[in-house]
Every structure is written in C-alpha cells, then in structure tokens.
Amino acid sequence: MKSKAFLDIKSIVNESISNVNLEGSRLLVAVSGGQDSLALLHVLYSLKKQLSINLVVAHLNHNLRGRESELDSEFVSKLSNELRIPCVLGTADVQSIKDNKKLSLEEAAREARYIFLANTLVEKGADAVVMGHTSTDQSETILFNALRGSGLKGISGMSEMSSQLTDGIRVPIFRPFLQITRNQTLQYCLNNDLQPRHDSSNDLESFTRNRIRKQLIPALKEFNVNIEDSLIRLASNAAEANDFIHSCANKILSQYVNFYEEKIVINNDVIELHRALRSSLIMQALENLNYGLKNIRQIHVREIINLMKGSTGKVINLPNGIEAHSFNNTTILSFKQNKSVISIGGEHIIKIPGITNIPGWRINSSFEQTLVSDFANKDQTIVNVDKRLASNPVWVRGWQNGDRMQPLGMLGTKKVQDIFVDHKVPKIRRKSLPVICSDRGIIWIAGCGISDWAKVTNMGDSALKLAAIEISSK
Numbered sequence: 001m002k003s004k005a006f007l008d009i010k011s012i013v014n015e016s017i018s019n020v021n022l023e024g025s026r027l028l029v030a031v032s033g034g035q036d037s038l039a040l041l042h043v044l045y046s047l048k049k050q051l052s053i054n055l056v057v058a059h060l061n062h063n064l065r066g067r068e069s070e071l072d073s074e075f076v077s078k079l080s081n082e083l084r085i086p087c088v089l090g091t092a093d094v095q096s097i098k099d100n101k102k103l104s105l106e107e108a109a110r111e112a113r114y115i116f117l118a119n120t121l122v123e124k125g126a127d128a129v130v131m132g133h134t135s136t137d138q139s140e141t142i143l144f145n146a147l148r149g150s151g152l153k154g155i156s157g158m159s160e161m162s163s164q165l166t167d168g169i170r171v172p173i174f175r176p177f178l179q180i181t182r183n184q185t186l187q188y189c190l191n192n193d194l195q196p197r198h199d200s201s202n203d204l205e206s207f208t209r210n211r212i213r214k215q216l217i218p219a220l221k222e223f224n225v226n227i228e229d230s231l232i233r234l235a236s237n238a239a240e241a242n243d244f245i246h247s248c249a250n251k252i253l254s255q256y257v258n259f260y261e262e263k264i265v266i267n268n269d270v271i272e273l274h275r276a277l278r279s280s281l282i283m284q285a286l287e288n289l290n291y292g293l294k295n296i297r298q299i300h301v302r303e304i305i306n307l308m309k310g311s312t313g314k315v316i317n318l319p320n321g322i323e324a325h326s327f328n329n330t331t332i333l334s335f336k337q338n339k340s341v342i343s344i345g346g347e348h349i350i351k352i353p354g355i356t357n358i359p360g361w362r363i364n365s366s367f368e369q370t371l372v373s374d375f376a377n378k379d380q381t382i383v384n385v386d387k388r389l390a391s392n393p394v395w396v397r398g399w400q401n402g403d404r405m406q407p408l409g410m411l412g413t414k415k416v417q418d419i420f421v422d423h424k425v426p427k428i429r430r431k432s433l434p435v436i437c438s439d440r441g442i443i444w445i446a447g448c449g450i451s452d453w454a455k456v457t458n459m460g461d462s463a464l465k466l467a468a469i470e471i472s473s474k
Contacts, residue, residue, distance in 0.1 A: 344398030
C-alpha cells in the first residue's frame with residue numbers, strides 16, 4: 001500500500017511540473033545521492049510516462065571527501081543504470097577554484113556545480129535543470145540572505161522556476177520540492193526502500209549554512225517552534241512586495257531610463273521618487289546592462305544614489321567591470337575597457353542537428369516529438385518549428401534595418417523594430433539577438449517568437465527544436 005507521504009509528494013511534483021509547462025520536456029536532474037535528490041529522481045521517474053518527460057541524471061564529484069566522494073559517484077551511476085536513465089558524471093577541483101579565485105569553499109563548490117550543470121544542460125539538450133531544494137533549504141536560504149543584508153529580492157528566497165546565467169549559459173532551474181520538508185523526503189526514502197548517501201561535509205560547522213542549520217535555527221525555535229514556516233511566509237510576502245514594486249517601476253522605466261548601444265543613461269530625477277521605486281529602477285537598469293544581477297547588491301544601488309546626489313564628473317566602479325559617472329543631471333552606466341554588447345556579424349549556417357557557436361550565443365538544434373504546434377518556453381529562447389525547414393539551409397545572423405517577419409497568429413508582416421518594442425527589448429540588446437532565417441525569410445528571433453509560417457502544423461508529429469543559449473562576455 002502506498003503511503004500518504006508518497007501520494008502527497010508525487011501529486012505536488014506533478015502539479016508543479018504542470019504549473020511551469022514542463023510536460024514533454026527533457027529534464028536534467030541534479031543528483032548528489034542524498035535523501036532530497038534521491039527522492040526527487042524517484043518521483044520524477046514515477047511520473048515519466050504520465051507526463052512524457054525524458055530524464056538525464058547529472059552528478060558532480062567535488063573531490064573534497066576522498067573515497068566517500070567516489071562512492072557517491074558510483075552509487076548515482078549504478079542507480080541510473082538500474083533505472084535506465086542516462087547519467088553524466090563530472091569531476092571538479094574545488095580546492096583549486098577556491099584558491100585561484102579567492103572564494104570560500106562553499107562558493108567555489110557552488111560555482112563548480114553550476115558550471116557543470118550548465119554545460120551538461122547544453123550537451124544533452126535539456127530544457128531545464130531540476131534540483132531537490134526543499135522548504136527546509138528555503139528557510140535556511142532566507143536566513144543566510146538576511147544575514148548578508150539582502151533586500152526584498154534576497155529574502156524572497158528561491159523560486160519554483162528561475163534562470164541563472166552561468167559560464168555564459170542561461171540555465172532554467174526548476175525546484176519542485178519547495179513545498180516539501182527535509183523530513184518528508186527522508187520519510188519518502190524510507191517508505192520506498194531507498195538508501196540515500198550521507199554527505200559528511202553537511203556535519204562540518206565551518207560552513208555557514210551548516211551553522212545556520214545546526215545552531216541558528218534551533219536557537220530561533222526556542223522563540224518560535226514554527227520558525228521555518230514563519231520564514232517561508234516572510235519570503236512569500238517579500239516576493240509579492242518585490243513583484244509589485246518591480247511592476248510599478250517598469251511602468252515608468254522609460255520616463256527615467258534610456259537604453260543606448262553600449263550604455264544606459266538614468267535621469268537623476270529618480271532620486272525624487274519613493275525609495276523603493278528608485279531602487280527598483282536602478283536595479284532594472286543594472287540588470288539590463290549586466291544581463292542579470294550577479295554580484296550586484298543593494299549597497300551598489302546606494303552608491304549610485306549617492307553619486308546622483310553629488311557633484312557632476314564623479315566616477316564609481318561597480319562589480320563586473322561596470323562604471324557609473326554623473327554628467328549634466330544624468331548618471332551613465334557603461335562597461336570599462338572592452339566590456340560591451342556583442343553584435344552578431346555575417347551569416348552562420350546552423351548545423352542540424354547539432355551545436356552552432358556564434359558571437360555571444362550557442363544555437364542548439366534537434367528533432368523531437370511535439371504536443372502543441374507553437375511550443376516555446378516562456379522567454380522564447382527555445383522553440384519548435386516545422387521540421388521540413390531542415391531540408392534547406394538555415395542560418396543565423398544579427399538584426400538588420402528593414403527586417404520584417406510574420407509574427408505567430410498574424411496574416412501580414414511586421415517590422416522587426418516594432419516587434420522589439422512590443423517585447424520591450426532594450427536598444428542596447430537588439431543587434432545582439434540571433435535572427436534565424438531560411439530562403440523564405442525570418443523563422444525565429446530569439447526572445448521574440450517564431451513566424452506564423454514556420455509553426456508546426458501536424459500535432460503529434462516531430463518538430464525541429466531550436467534553442468538559443470546566451471554566452472556572456474562579461
């Protein structure tokens with residue numbers, strides 16, 4: 001007889017996959033061998049046929065625990081073979097990364113892990129990386145970020161679906177266990193005769209997260225026995241507030257922020273706005289310039305605000321090679337030296353199936369079964385088009401003045417420049433977006449959608465799957 005824990009976890013994951021439209025997808029499952037990732041793999045395997053998902057297992061040996069790490073790799077490999085799931089095993093010299101980049105051991109291990117997952121995602125043509133973070137991990141993350149002085153975004157914690165730019169690759173990350181506790185994953189393993197591995201490094205109190213888990217949370221439970229639930233509610237409230245402020249700031253963005261080819265100009269009048277709005281506007285400007293908010297903190301927003309209040313001509317240095325300087329009641333954000341947007345020059349024939357590398361991007365192509373004619377991921381960087389297009393040359397180039405295409409659902413054509421405006425693509429980004437073409441015209445613009453004539457017409461037939469992975473130069 002199946003336990004209630006089994007039924008609850010399976011239904012939660014099933015619903016989560018539906019919520020983020022990953023049915024029929026290829027999922028790269030990060031498996032350490034511990035209870036959370038082991039339960040995750042088992043649940044996904046049980047849903048494989050029901051949801052038409054393909055699974056690939058990824059496991060990284062961090063080379064930090066000697067023979068114990070090797071046994072973890074052997075365990076994951078054996079389990080994958082038993083389940084007949086492809087498995088990619090990787091190794092990393094985390095200690096060298098720590099020493100060379102002057103990171104903490106935790107930071108170095110995390111960097112190595114995400115680089116491995118990013119490259120495996122591309123190599124295996126997966127749609128997303130699936131990770132076994134639980135609500136217990138979520139509460140620890142919220143505390144960790146609060147201790148660092150994070151803003152609303154930081155204490156919002158992890159999202160069910162997010163993306164991260166790693167090693168130049170934008171990685172979709174899916175976390176279906178965020179409603180499930182660590183105790184529940186352990187019970188799931190016991191109920192299903194699964195024998196997870198134990199990572200002895202989780203016992204070391206030299207790691208900040210371990211001290212949070214072993215010292216801080218137990219101490220907080222003396223004041224509130226349900227502290228973890230309270231932290232989850234705090235994160236949910238913070239996420240709602242952050243989303244609202246972000247949407248309000250987005251409505252007035254064009255009034256205060258101008259995007260140019262290699263710089264962003266902010267009107268210093270933003271300092272008259274509410275503090276939350278001006279911080280969000282500056283964060284959005286930095287995110288557009290930086291292709292994300294890696295290494296950007298609230299302290300850098302405050303530095304920019306102080307620059308705006310000071311005299312003209314001053315310059316401040318920000319992370320990732322960004323500099324900000326004041327000029328004539330404006331603040332200009334740009335990259336120092338050779339930091340700039342990569343424009344796509346010339347035409348590059350796309351290898352079908354295969355990987356095509358172009359300036360700033362990696363284009364993956366493959367054939368797969370499709371369930372709906374206009375399948376695309378949320379940000380239009382992965383699409384399915386008519387497989388017959390592969391019978392003739394398909395190439396990628398940059399945007400050219402005068403380009404037109406027939407957007408999905410339209411009878412006529414439209415200027416690509418107007419499509420960029422519709423999709424709120426900053427001017428600084430437009431010449432860096434891949435434009436995929438054939439003799440008939442533009443098939444797809446990464447981030448903006450496919451042409452109506454290129455859509456899959458036979459439901460259930462195989463399709464040509466195209467994916468654009470951005471490779472940042474910053």
